[in-house]
Amino acid sequence: MPELPEVETVVRGLAPVLDGAAVRRVRVRRRDLRWPVPSGLERHLSGARITGVRRRAKFGLIDTDRGHTLIFHLGMSGRLRLDPSERLPHDHVELETDGHRIVFHDPRRFGSLHLVPTAEAARHPLLAGLGPEPLDPDFDGEALAQAARGRRVAIRALLLDQRAVAGIGNIYACEALFRAGIHPARAAGRIARPRFERLAHGLRAVLEAAIEAGGTSLRDHAAVDGALGWFQRALAVYGREGEACPACGHAIRRQRLHGRSAFFCPRCQR
DNA sequence: ATGCACTCCTGAACGC
DNA sequence: TGCGTTCAGGAGTGCA
Secondary structure, eight states: OOOHHHHHHHHHHHHHHHTTOBEEEEEESOOBSSSBOOTTHHHHHTTOBEEEEEEETTEEEEEETTSEEEEEEOTTTOEEEESOSSOOTTEEEEEEESSOEEEEEOSSOOOEEEEEEGGGGGGSHHHHTOOOOTTSTTOOHHHHHHHHTTOOSBHHHHHHOTTTSSSOOHHHHHHHHHHHTOOTTSBGGGSOHHHHHHHHHHHHHHHHHHHHTTOBOSSSOOOTTSOOOBGGGGOSSTTOTTSBOTTTOOBOEEEEETTEEEEEOTTTOO
16 A cells, blocks of 8 residues: 555655656556546657656656656555566556566556646646645644644544645554554544644654655555565554554554544553 | 545455 | 455545
8 A cells, every 4th residue: 555655665766767768668558547547648658758756745756858747646556567577467557668667557446647747747636735745844743733723533534634744644644643642533623732743753753764664565565676665564553453552562452433444552642 | 614425446354 | 165245545526
C-alpha cells in the first residue's frame, strides 16, 4: 500500500535510471485503470527525453523535454518494475528507454497514469487541492492545527484527508498518532495546540525512518528493483492487534473507524 | 461546508 | 479440495 515513503522509494529508484534517458517506445496493454490511460500517451512520450523524476504526495511525476509530465499513482497494489525478466499478468504499461524497460504493474488497477503539460501539473485536479508536504521544512503543528480547526472528524480521518496533509495513508497515520500519544478517534478540532506540534513531529519522524528503510512492504510495495522495504519491522501499532505496546506493554487494540482499521495503544493514546 | 457510506478491483486469508 | 466470505484501502462520488 504505497504511501508517501513507498512512492519516495520508487521515485528515488527511478530517478538515476530515467533522468536524461530517451523514451524509445511506449506500449499500453490495458487502458482501463482507475482512470483511462490517456490516449495520447504513446504519441507524446515516444521520442521524448526525460528531464526529471519527482514526487508530490503519493504521486510520482516524470517530466519530459516535450513539455509533458507523466503522473503516476500506484493506488493500492501498483508497482513499477525495472527491467523485469518476465512478463506477468497485470503488467499494463511498458516504457522502453535507451537502455531500460519500466513496467507499470497493478493487479487491482486502483492506480492511474496521467499526462499533463508540465507547466500545469500543479493545477491538475488530482494535485490542485493537496495539502502541505509533511517533509517540507516549513511543515509544523500550525498547519495541522489550522486544518483541524472546527472539525469534528476523527483525527485519523483528517490525517487521511489529502487536503489537510499530503501523502499519508492508514499505516503512517496510525504510527504518527501513536508517536504523538493521540487517540485515533479523537475529534480533530478538540486537540490542544501543543499536541499538534508533537503530531507534526511524529509524522515527520516516522516518514523519514520509513524512507530510510525503503518503505513498508506489507503485501504489494517494492522498490523498482524488486527490493522489499523493511519498515514493517519498525511499526509500533499497525497490524499488531493483541501484541504488546512497545512503550507500556498494554495490548494493542484494533478499532473499526469509518470502515477502516485503526490500530492504537489504549493506554498511551488519549 | 461537513461528514460519511459507497464504489472500483484482485488476491490472500479464513471458515465451513 | 473447494467454495464462499471477508478484508485490505486511495480517493472520487453522491447523498444527507
